[in-house]
Amino acid sequence: MGLLDLLTETPQSGEALARALGVSRAAVHKEARRLQGEGFPVVVDRKGYRILPGTPLPHLFRPQGRLGQPYRYLGRVGSTQDVLRAWAEAGAPEGALVLAEAQQRGRGRRGRPWESRPATSLTFSLLLRPKLPLPTLGLLPLLAGLALWEAVGVGGLKWPNDLLSPDGRKLAGVLLEAKAEGEEVAYALLGVGVNVAWAPEGAAHLGEFSSLSRLQVLEGFLLRLEALLPFLEKPEALLARYRQASYTLGWPVRVHTPRGPVEGVAEAVLPDGSLLVGGVRVGAGDVELLGGVRPPIE
Known part of the structure; x- marks a missing residue:
């Protein structure tokens, strides 16, 4: 047992913690x-020792389903995706979760860096072992984005899975990395980053629109994702639900693809997860919404 295992959101005296740990008060303070140096949001003041409200400490985190167990809560790491990949290769079960307060090499889609700060950002990676054929894998990022949108109840989705604020700034993103074995998916790593109480310049944070804590967002996402996973076997139902959350469909867009820009109205998301723009199928790219942000389609 360590100090993190005893901390709560209510201050405790150094004397009480020292007694529980069988060490000196000086050792507790050290x-x-x-x-704190490792990025954990531990508060030390005249009232004692506590953790910042909404911190997903293992003994405060209570997943309501099978996802999120087992759970590793870490301070400063390179990337939660890399930590989880090593765990997956060592045999971690589906639902295994890695969450870090700080990432030194956090990344988003297409290898872009993902900025985050301890105590104000939510960055985690979740292991899935879906029995899926490879062509179906493209639906998983859409499903994860939808789960995040349902969990926070704010904004809308830019294809494939960026969560935008009502005024079009980025709130959160999802990164999918997977390993294939033959024609099937061996495992998938879902990396999620949410700006909860802080955001980089030009982005938005959830605190501007909601009082949800990091812990509430995490628990809500896992619950919604588990409820939505069966929709991978019902693409039409999944895409109908995704359409309700979309800031992209029915709107003029410019998609920057490896082969150059594609411009037109975003007409539909196809059963493989690709986007139909002006009659052109786009499998991967960065969407630019033209003319502002529209409300999600009812």
Whole structure:
């Protein structure tokens, strides 16, 4: 047992913690400072020692389904995706979750860096072992984006899975990395980054629109994702539900693809997860919404 295992959102005295851990008060203080240095949101003041509200400590995190277990809560890491990949290769079960307070090499789609800050950002990776044929894998990022949208109840989705604020700024993103074995998916790593109480310049954070804490967002996402996973076997139903959350469909867009820009009205998301723009199928690219942000389609 360590200091993190005892901390709650209510202050506790150094004396009480020292007694519970069987160490000196000086040792408690030293450990608290070490944890702060690693990015953990430990608060030390005259009232005692506590964790910032909404922090997803393992003993405060209560997933309501099978996803999110087992759980590793870490301080400063390179990337949660890399940590989870190593765990997956070692045999971690579906639902395994890695969450870090700080990432030194956090990344988004297409290898872009993902900025985050301890205590104000939510960055985690979830392991899935879906029995899916490879052509169906393209639906998983859409489903994850939909789960995030349903969990926070704010904004809308830019294809494939960026969560935007009502005024079009980026709130969150999802990164899918997968390993294939033959024609099937061996495992998939869903990396999620949410700006909860802070955002980089030009982006938005959830605190502008909602009082949800990091812990509430995490638990809500896992619950919604588990409820939506069966829709991978019902693409038409999934895409109908995705359409309700979309800031992209029915709107003029410019998609920057490896082969150059494609411009036109975003007409539909196809059963493989690709986007139909002006009659052209786009499998991957960055969407630019032209003419502002439209409300999600009813």
